[in-house]
Amino acid sequence: MTMREGFVRCFDPHGFHFMRYVEWGDPHNKHVLVCVHGLTRNGRDFDFLAQALAAHRRVLCPDVVGRGQSDWLSHKDDYGYPLYVSDLAALIARSGAE
Secondary structure (H helix, E strand, O other): OOOEEEEEEEEEOOEEEEEEEEEEOOOOOOOEEEOOOOOOOOHHHHHHHHHHHOOOOEEEEEOOOOOOOOOOOOOHHHOOHHHHHHHHHHHHHHHOOO
16 A cells, blocks of 8 residues: 655644644545654654555554654744644544544
């Protein structure tokens, strides 16, 4: 299964930023799995797992803001779980997952 790259535009307290992600599997599959990396990692950590699951699931592997290919925030105080959750909600909403 081929990997695709994408992005979603997210909102933070000081404007917008881009969160990048890689996606595996059928883009129309409603069975979506989101793999979120730890604090110092990135979405590409899940390549092997995502490729294995791609035959039955659509797998989204984001780079949390400030990691991997995603934008860095202009204000360091904006980093935190509320923003991370908001960004992931934007990704899930964009994915069309139910």
